[in-house]
Amino acid sequence: MIKIKNLYKKFKDFEALKSINLEINDNEVVILKGVSGSGKSTLLSLIAGFDKPTSGVILIDNEPISKLPDLHLSRFRFKNIGFVFQNFNLIKNLTPLDNILAPLIPYEKSLQKAQKKALNALKVANIEHKAKEIVANLSGGEQQRVAIARAIINSPKYLLFDEPTANLDKNNSLLFLDLVKKLKNLNKTIIIATHDPIFDKLEVEFKTIKLEDGRVYE
Amino acid sequence: MRNSLYFYYLTLNLFKDKKKLISTILISSIIIFLLSSIFFIQDSIKASLKSTIKNQPDFIIQKNRGGRQVDLPLDWIDKISQIYGVTSITPRVYGRYYFEDKKKWALIIGVDFLEDISNKELEKIFKDINLKEFIKGSNMIVGSEVYSYLKSHFYNKDYNFLSPNGEFIKVKIYKVLPKELALNYGNVIITSLDLAKKILGVDEDKISDIAINVANKDEWANIEDKLNALFYDILVVSKDDIKRAYDNIFNFKGGIFLSLFLITLTTFMLILYQRYSLVNLDEKKEIAILRSLGWSVKDILKFKLFESLISAIFAFLIGVLSAYIFVFIFNAPILKDIFLGDSNLKNSVIFIRVVDFSTIATIFILFIIPFIASILIPVWKIAISSPKEALK
Numbered sequence: 001m002i003k004i005k006n007l008y009k010k011f012k013d014f015e016a017l018k019s020i021n022l023e024i025n026d027n028e029v030v031i032l033k034g035v036s037g038s039g040k041s042t043l044l045s046l047i048a049g050f051d052k053p054t055s056g057v058i059l060i061d062n063e064p065i066s067k068l069p070d071l072h073l074s075r076f077r078f079k080n081i082g083f084v085f086q087n088f089n090l091i092k093n094l095t096p097l098d099n100i101l102a103p104l105i106p107y108e109k110s111l112q113k114a115q116k117k118a119l120n121a122l123k124v125a126n127i128e129h130k131a132k133e134i135v136a137n138l139s140g141g142e143q144q145r146v147a148i149a150r151a152i153i154n155s156p157k158y159l160l161f162d163e164p165t166a167n168l169d170k171n172n173s174l175l176f177l178d179l180v181k182k183l184k185n186l187n188k189t190i191i192i193a194t195h196d197p198i199f200d201k202l203e204v205e206f207k208t209i210k211l212e213d214g215r216v217y218e
Numbered sequence: 219m220r221n222s223l224y225f226y227y228l229t230l231n232l233f234k235d236k237k238k239l240i241s242t243i244l245i246s247s248i249i250i251f252l253l254s255s256i257f258f259i260q261d262s263i264k265a266s267l268k269s270t271i272k273n274q275p276d277f278i279i280q281k282n283r284g285g286r287q288v289d290l291p292l293d294w295i296d297k298i299s300q301i302y303g304v305t306s307i308t309p310r311v312y313g314r315y316y317f318e319d320k321k322k323w324a325l326i327i328g329v330d331f332l333e334d335i336s337n338k339e340l341e342k343i344f345k346d347i348n349l350k351e352f353i354k355g356s357n358m359i360v361g362s363e364v365y366s367y368l369k370s371h372f373y374n375k376d377y378n379f380l381s382p383n384g385e386f387i388k389v390k391i392y393k394v395l396p397k398e399l400a401l402n403y404g405n406v407i408i409t410s411l412d413l414a415k416k417i418l419g420v421d422e423d424k425i426s427d428i429a430i431n432v433a434n435k436d437e438w439a440n441i442e443d444k445l446n447a448l449f450y451d452i453l454v455v456s457k458d459d460i461k462r463a464y465d466n467i468f469n470f471k472g473g474i475f476l477s478l479f480l481i482t483l484t485t486f487m488l489i490l491y492q493r494y495s496l497v498n499l500d501e502k503k504e505i506a507i508l509r510s511l512g513w514s515v516k517d518i519l520k521f522k523l524f525e526s527l528i529s530a531i532f533a534f535l536i537g538v539l540s541a542y543i544f545v546f547i548f549n550a551p552i553l554k555d556i557f558l559g560d561s562n563l564k565n566s567v568i569f570i571r572v573v574d575f576s577t578i579a580t581i582f583i584l585f586i587i588p589f590i591a592s593i594l595i596p597v598w599k600i601a602i603s604s605p606k607e608a609l610k
Binding site (some may be wrong): 070074078098105 | 226230234503508510511513515521524605609
């Protein structure tokens with residue numbers, strides 16, 4: 001469960017988030033909606049522990065992640081959080097398989113075990129047939145599926161998506177909705193920051209949280 | 219190792235950008251090569267000079283008149299032999315002989331083969347020659363530079379020396395000294411004492427100087443006092459004086475060494491600075507991606523440390539090995555002339571193979587610390603910043 005209490009985030013003089021209070025339950029799908037600059041990406045980054053809030057607390061399974069030292073935070077992130085960036089952030093000159101192995105390097109010793117895990121993740125994301133191609137040669141939709149496979153390789157409980165359909169065509173966006181359904185069935189808690197109306201067609205139960213000018217309107 | 223995920227990813231990352239890997243190794247190898255070559259040459263010259271000093275006699279006695287060295291009477295030997303504590307006395311005849319073109323010269327050394335030879339290096343040279351046969355004929359042992367000069371003037375087997383009284387003396391080349399001895403004996407001609415006297419025009423009852431050895435080092439000052447008391451017009455040159463003279467020469471060479479070393483090191487630092495300030499965008503992005511995937515700052519630094527260590531060690535080995543081949547097999551063309559300067563005869567010095575492990579360790583430290591630092595400092599800077607910011 002994610003609990004957010006009195007969260008503020010300021011960038012110099014700009015207040016990106018103002019007094020955010022939220023609770024996200026396990027196995028819930030949450031759509032963070034809002035226009036560009038409303039603060040949804042900032043909120044997602046704070047939940048993932050990429051950045052520290054100016055004030056307030058984020059508790060993930062009762063762990064105050066914004067207060068964890070780097071080493072603990074990294075371990076916590078590896079175990080519990082999968083993040084898919086808007087532009088996927090893959091290492092372009094490696095294969096999907098090698099990209100997916102990256103999170104495991106500090107934690108897994110055996111190459112064989114790691115590759116087995118990676119192939120499983122690729123299967124879940126429906127991209128195992130492209131495992132050994134160079135990422136730079138894949139389409140946007142395929143790259144997104146590789147990024148999803150990388151996010152789920154360690155079976156994290158929480159999956160965060162930042163504008164997942166922004167770089168996809170309609171077909172691929174619909175395929176992504178199917179994938180969300182599949183992931184929800186795997187008992188994941190999913191948070192998606194988006195302003196794309198296509199998520200209204202999502203065939204799973206979800207909660208919408210509206211962000212405007214750094215504030216929440218549920 | 220083959221089944222290690224860490225090792226797999228490390229090699230994958232290294233070879234991912236082959237251009238970058240090759241250029242890093244190439245630039246680093248060149249720097250290491252230059253540094254190692256300078257160190258190898260310095261160590262080799264140092265070792266040669268050290269062995270020369272070691273083989274010098276304890277004292278050289280010269281006669282001075284009006285501040286100029288003149289030949290001294292042979293009977294001084296008997297007087298010196300009366301001094302208690304002197305273990306060996308060697309009369310020496312030597313002098314410069316100018317060849318026909320008057321610009322090139324060789325140092326003729328006359329040796330009394332019947333006496334004890336005070337110079338241990340010469341003793342080694344004479345070990346494998348038939349002394350009886352050598353003294354009987356008109357023979358000479360020539361340094362490699364002298365031999366090259368004679369050969370270039372078509373004197374392959376012998377040479378006609380012109381004595382000061384206008385007489386030609388034909389002397390056979392009996393042996394050529396190896397190039398390894400060229401630093402000290404390259405321009406030397408060794409003959410019997412009598413033959414040297416004839417060529418240089420030294421009177422029969424005269425010699426150039428006397429070399430003596432004193433076994434007990436504690437007696438050196440005492441012996442020097444006794445020699446000065448015995449002859450009023452002598453100059454006693456001790457082994458320490460010779461050592462000082464060599465040190466002065468080497469300090470000069472050391473200055474050249476230092477300049478070259480500083481130039482190389484500065485170039486290296488500039489390259490590193492450039493690397494430090496221009497960490498490429500892909501690298502920045504990659505570090506941020508790894509951070510977002512659960513790598514801690516420590517994990518990133520450890521991985522980059524291994525990665526840079528592999529390329530640094532590889533570059534180091536290539537650099538040191540090629541410097542070894544360049545200096546000790548190809549005899550350091552160009553660099554040799556910088557160190558040894560212009561020579562009277564054509565320089566044929568061969569650097570003796572001296573590899574001091576403390577030197578290699580020094581090069582390793584001088585290279586590896588700035589190299590690793592230039593990689594880890596920018597990596598650390600990126601790693602501690604927010605992955606989201608670095609990915610923008």
